[in-house]
Every structure is written in C-alpha cells, then in structure tokens.
Amino acid sequence: MSITIALAGNPNSGKTTLFNALTGSNQYVGNWPGVTVERKEARFQIEGEEATLVDLPGVYSLSPYSLEENITRHFIAQHAPDVVINIVDATNIERNLYLTLQLMELERPVVVALNLIDELERQGVKVDCRRLSALLGVPVVPISAKKKQGFDGLFAAVYQQAHSPVVSYPARRYDEATRAAINEIVAALGGLSSHSAFDLDEHRAHRDEEERDDDHTPFAEHRHIGGYHDEGDRDFAPPTTWVALKILEGDEEIAGAAQLSPAQKRRIRKAIDAYVAHGRTIHPGIDQLTLVVDARYEAIERTLREAGFPRREEREVSLSDRIDRVLTHKVLAFPIFLLLMALMFFLTFGSVGSTLSGLTEEMMALLSDGAGAALRAVGSPAWIRSLIVDGVMAGVGGVLVFLPQILIIFLFMSVLEDSGYMSRAAFITDRLLRKLGLSGRSFIPMLMGFGCTTTAVIAARGVENERDRKMTILLTPFMSCGAKLPVYALFTAAFFPGNRGLCVLSLYVLGMMMMIAVGLLLRKTAFRRGDTPFVMELPNYRMPTVKNVSRRLWDRAKDFLTRAGTIIFAMSVVVWFLQSFSPDFKMVADSAQSIFGRIGAAIAPIFRPLGFGEWEKSVALLSGTIAKEAVVSTMQVLYSAETTQRLGAVLATKFTPLSAYAFLVFTLLYVPCVSAIAAIRREIGSWRLTLLSIGLQTGTAYIVALIVYQVGRLFAG
Amino acid sequence: MTWIAYALAGLVLLAAAWIAVKGVVRFIRTKGQSACDSCPYANTCGKTKGDCK
Numbered sequence: 001m002s003i004t005i006a007l008a009g010n011p012n013s014g015k016t017t018l019f020n021a022l023t024g025s026n027q028y029v030g031n032w033p034g035v036t037v038e039r040k041e042a043r044f045q046i047e048g049e050e051a052t053l054v055d056l057p058g059v060y061s062l063s064p065y066s067l068e069e070n071i072t073r074h075f076i077a078q079h080a081p082d083v084v085i086n087i088v089d090a091t092n093i094e095r096n097l098y099l100t101l102q103l104m105e106l107e108r109p110v111v112v113a114l115n116l117i118d119e120l121e122r123q124g125v126k127v128d129c130r131r132l133s134a135l136l137g138v139p140v141v142p143i144s145a146k147k148k149q150g151f152d153g154l155f156a157a158v159y160q161q162a163h164s165p166v167v168s169y170p171a172r173r174y175d176e177a178t179r180a181a182i183n184e185i186v187a188a189l190g191g192l193s194s195h196s197a198f199d200l201d202e203h204r205a206h207r208d209e210e211e212r213d214d215d216h217t218p219f220a221e222h223r224h225i226g227g228y229h230d231e232g233d234r235d236f237a238p239p240t241t242w243v244a245l246k247i248l249e250g251d252e253e254i255a256g257a258a259q260l261s262p263a264q265k266r267r268i269r270k271a272i273d274a275y276v277a278h279g280r281t282i283h284p285g286i287d288q289l290t291l292v293v294d295a296r297y298e299a300i301e302r303t304l305r306e307a308g309f310p311r312r313e314e315r316e317v318s319l320s321d322r323i324d325r326v327l328t329h330k331v332l333a334f335p336i337f338l339l340l341m342a343l344m345f346f347l348t349f350g351s352v353g354s355t356l357s358g359l360t361e362e363m364m365a366l367l368s369d370g371a372g373a374a375l376r377a378v379g380s381p382a383w384i385r386s387l388i389v390d391g392v393m394a395g396v397g398g399v400l401v402f403l404p405q406i407l408i409i410f411l412f413m414s415v416l417e418d419s420g421y422m423s424r425a426a427f428i429t430d431r432l433l434r435k436l437g438l439s440g441r442s443f444i445p446m447l448m449g450f451g452c453t454t455t456a457v458i459a460a461r462g463v464e465n466e467r468d469r470k471m472t473i474l475l476t477p478f479m480s481c482g483a484k485l486p487v488y489a490l491f492t493a494a495f496f497p498g499n500r501g502l503c504v505l506s507l508y509v510l511g512m513m514m515m516i517a518v519g520l521l522l523r524k525t526a527f528r529r530g531d532t533p534f535v536m537e538l539p540n541y542r543m544p545t546v547k548n549v550s551r552r553l554w555d556r557a558k559d560f561l562t563r564a565g566t567i568i569f570a571m572s573v574v575v576w577f578l579q580s581f582s583p584d585f586k587m588v589a590d591s592a593q594s595i596f597g598r599i600g601a602a603i604a605p606i607f608r609p610l611g612f613g614e615w616e617k618s619v620a621l622l623s624g625t626i627a628k629e630a631v632v633s634t635m636q637v638l639y640s641a642e643t644t645q646r647l648g649a650v651l652a653t654k655f656t657p658l659s660a661y662a663f664l665v666f667t668l669l670y671v672p673c674v675s676a677i678a679a680i681r682r683e684i685g686s687w688r689l690t691l692l693s694i695g696l697q698t699g700t701a702y703i704v705a706l707i708v709y710q711v712g713r714l715f716a717g
Numbered sequence: 718m719t720w721i722a723y724a725l726a727g728l729v730l731l732a733a734a735w736i737a738v739k740g741v742v743r744f745i746r747t748k749g750q751s752a753c754d755s756c757p758y759a760n761t762c763g764k765t766k767g768d769c770k
Binding site: 375377378379380381384385387388392454566567569570572573574674675677678679681682 | 748751
C-alpha cells in the first residue's frame, strides 16, 4: 500500500525546498484539474514503504478566497491524504500556525515540520517542540529543509501518523463563545457522527445517474469541496465540527452544499446571531468571520505562551527587520528602489554592458564578413549573399549582440529576487498604488511584467476579485517587458551614448506612470469599486546562492539563443523576403517597391506626426508585434546593416534624438506581442476587452509619443 | 562551387519556412501558450515555466 502525503504550508515557508530535499529530482509536474496551477508529485520511500508526496500550493489559510486556497482545501478534504505534512516557518510561527489549526480542523493526521528553527534560535528563542506538540495534539518535528536536517525524525513521525493516525480537535482550544456556537451548529446538523450535512448516499446516487446519462452537469461535483472532482477523490464526508465552523464563518459554499432544512437554518441563524451579538459587546461592529479568525489567533497565542515562546516584540530584532527599517522606510523606500533600478540600468547599458556587447558585436561582424567573403568565393549570386548576410546574419546577429546586456539585467534581477528584495519592491510600490486607489494585490503580476507580459497576464489568476483581475490584465502590458531591451539598447547607444542608463530608466518610469494614469481612468469609469484588503508576507533576507543565480542565468541564455535561432531567424528570413520581392514576386532593386515597402508606405503617414513616418520604421514596428526584438532585426535587414554599430550609424541619419525618443516611447507603450494578446484573450475571456486592451495600449502609445515629439519640437525650436 | 551557395540558401529557406509554419500551427493549437516554451523573460519574480502553461 502506498502512503499519500500532502505537503501544505504558507508561501515562502520552505515547502518547495523540503519537497525537493525529500524527493530529489524524481518529480512529476502536472496541473490541477480544471485549473492551471502547477501540481508537483513525487514518489519516494519512507521507512521502506512506497509514498507519494503531493506539493500543494502555498496558502495562508483554507478559506476559499483564492484558487490556491480552494485547491489545497479540496485536496485535503476530498482526497483525504493519509498524512498532511504542514511546514511551518518558525521565524513567523504565529501566522503559520493559523494554517496549521485549519488543517487540524479538517481532522486529518497532521505532522508539523518546524522549519528554520536555527534562524529562530539565532534570535535567542529556545523551542520546546515536545511541549508544543503536546499542546497542539499533533507531532511537531524540528527540521532545516535547506540543510536537510531533522528528516529522520520527520519520516518517523509521518510513518507513525500514517499507520496509527492521531487527529487533533483544535476547536476545543477556542474561546468559550466560539465553542458554544460550534456545539449549537453541530447539534443543528444532527450531532457529531451524523455527517448529515453531506448526504453521501444521495450524492453517489446522483453521480451514478449522471454517469449513466453521460450528462456532465456539475451536480454531483458541487458536493465536493471546491466544486470540482479530481481523480483520486474519495467520497469523504467532511467532519461535522469543521462544517459547523465553516457555517459559523459564513462560508457560503459549505452552507450551500450542506443542504440545510428551513428548521436547521433557523436554529443555526439564531446561534450565529447570538455569537455575533456577544462578540460585539467586546468589539463593536465585528463580523462573524473576524470573530472566528480572532478565536484562532487567540488560541495560537495562548498555545505559544504555554509552550514558552516569547512574543514577537520580545524577541531580538532580526537582521532582516533591521534592513527593512531602511529599505521599507516610509520616506527612503521609494528613492532606494529607484536608485537600485538606476544602478541596474547603468550597469546594463553603461560601460560594463556596452563593452561586453561591443565584443560580441565584433565577433558577429567577423562572422558576417567571413560569410560574405566565402559566398563570393564560391561564386554565389547576389540574392543568396543578401539572404545570408543581410537577412539571416544581420537579423539574428543584431539581436544576439544584446545577450550580454540581457544577462546583466537578469543577473541583477535574480540577485534582487533571491535576496528577498523583490517582495519589498512589490510592498513599496503597493503602498504607492493603494494611495492612488488601485488594488495592491495586482502589483505582483504587474512586477512580473518587467520580465514577460504573457507570464504576467497569466499570473493575474492570483488576483481573486474578477474586476481587479481584469484590470490587472489590462494594465500589465504597460510595464516594459524584457524583449524591448534590445530596442532600447540599440537606440540609446546611437542617440544618447552619455545617458543610456538614465534614458532606459525614464522609459521604465514612464511605463509605470502610464499604468497608474490608465488605472485611475479605468477605476473612475469601467472598473469602479472600493479597495480590497491585501496581505503580503515579507520573507527574511537571504544571501543569494551562486548555484541558483548561475543556473537561472544559464537557463535564460539558452532560451535567448533558442529564441534567436528560431523565431528571430524565421522573422529575419520573412522580412528579407518581403523587402526583396515585389507583390508579383519579382526581385526588386529598390526595397521601397517591395511588398514590405508597399505595406509600410500605406501605414507610414499615421506615424508622421510622431516623427517617424518612413515606411521602414513603420514595418519595423509592425514586425515587433510578433516579437519585440524583431523591431531591431527588421531594421537591421531593411537598412542592410550587417552589424549593430553600422545600424546605429544609419539610424543617426534617419532619426533625430527627439524622434528616436518618441519611437522608444511608442515601442514601450504600443500593443504587446501576439503571444501576450493571445494570453489576454484567454485569461480575460472576451474579445471586446481584448480589443479594448489593444486599443488602450496603441492609443496611449500614439498620444504619449505625439506629445513627446510635438512638445519636444517646441523646445528644440 | 556555386551549388554550395544554392544548397545553403535552400536550407535556410526551408528551415525558416518549417519554423514559421510549425510555430504558427503550435501557436494556434495552444492558443498562444507555445510562445512560452523558450521565453528567456518569463522567469522573473520566482515564477517557473509551469506558470506559463
């Protein structure tokens, strides 16, 4: 028999580290059914017995407010794993035990793996795990997931719980009023052993009927916690005390699934009203959910005091807290954030990045010259030389030369991310956004937009409120994605050599400002609503590891080379073809007569008021909708510049610094690439809103670039 | 020796056509998710490739 073990814990509690440490690389990655959150499973041996470890999404509670919480709750309630390992971050034990209590409320055998205990001990706290275990009623095992310590004890406790399960009833430790309300609701449901709340016989009968009729209405599934059925689910009636607690919290899903009679509803309503009335004698205006939350936190605090834990404020101030006093300081936080971004751009586009790119460029130039000479030596016709040298080598090489700069920016971001600063960046900017009336929850996917718009749009799934989620999706493309970096690098080197970092920083800041402005506009028009609460945990600062950072850089370099060798290569050949042949497929000497020339000439007048009304620039922007780097490779092919340096020189004759900056502004803000558009359509589920997004982006880009160019002309004379 | 140039050109054009057609077909089939297969930009903020799919 195989043991099924669920791994649950708060985000950043070390869950993935423990999962990897326990299972090595022997893992299976899939998706949760009906949803698209990653599901990791792995098999391993525990005390000689086969076990399956399921890594559940990181959650703070089991309330069904987010997709992750719903999945975790469904798995534990419906899949009924043999054991739940609850990884608890010892340095943030109060918050983490909130989930522990909720896991125990589901009456599954739980083992608490107390992680980062060494860090807590460095803060001068001695932990008596035996006492804590006795108070909680479940095994508590100290571990260090990172150092792979304490695993023997963890395995022994898990094995013990799998074979001689001990469940705990945390509600017994809640305050008297909460206990009384729970007991009354349990009685209304028919008593502890009745399980009448979830009539499984009826449930099975309906399901069998559905299977016979091959009717996929979700009737039977609505009785499954979370509203969906997963392979491996058991017809498991949730504990009545848990059902009572959920009804007391005001959980509509559970109350609905319980199918209460009018008499039961009346009795339960009376119990809840009495509970709330009692609560309001102490805290006026409090609601039923907050009362239950308070009851849990009060039980946690009492348990920890009895186990000898000092209060958080009594502990030594940790290094992370000391660093945070500066980095998240009310006044200093934002300037420090901007300073770090400026440093990143200075290193990327300043002397370090441009020297490395220059070296790559020289290599590419040598290759290109060599290829041209070799083709001439074998008597190649001019069109083949043009295809290989001006098409493929110029197009692909034009993007490849920016690899060092892209790696520098990713190195910087990896270090910031691994150190824990990225969470602070989200926190700092969240404060600013909330002042402007935007939801703080939306900022994390927006921050991801600095990497890739497509991923960021998908990550907006984490925003549970539908209106906020749609608004996040509409605003995310304003953040400057990584694929635009080659365009910035090319233009800043050609037009603003002394202020490259500053120029790129200004574009990033402009993107954020436009996002805020459009966000405010949407809030006041299509997406009018109040603020939603946002809880965010700031993980402790940690030293980034060389292994982690270098692995990530290597992955990105590989992906960048793959992208250059596939999509950019194919695009370069297509661009070469379209600019070399006329609409009747005859090779042309003047590319203005080519297919691309004709298309470009038709759309170019639109861009004339922005300062870049020539057909080459227009079609470069057009090809940028396939992939943003294609703006560079297209220009490289169209201007027949074998190297980026030569292209820079050509551009200097085609743009003024002002029109170049307007071009960069347009590139920053205009419609995202096709994969991002597809993601927007998929995630937002409406063509109308997808078209609104495209219109919003392109309209904003046009207006802002127009203002930049026309106002700039006034100053430039 | 001119045949080398023609062979190279043929290879380049065939490869580009194959990549483009395969890319478009996969893009349509996966409703755009195939773009994430080798995206160097998709890993920021601790997210994995899995988040893309």
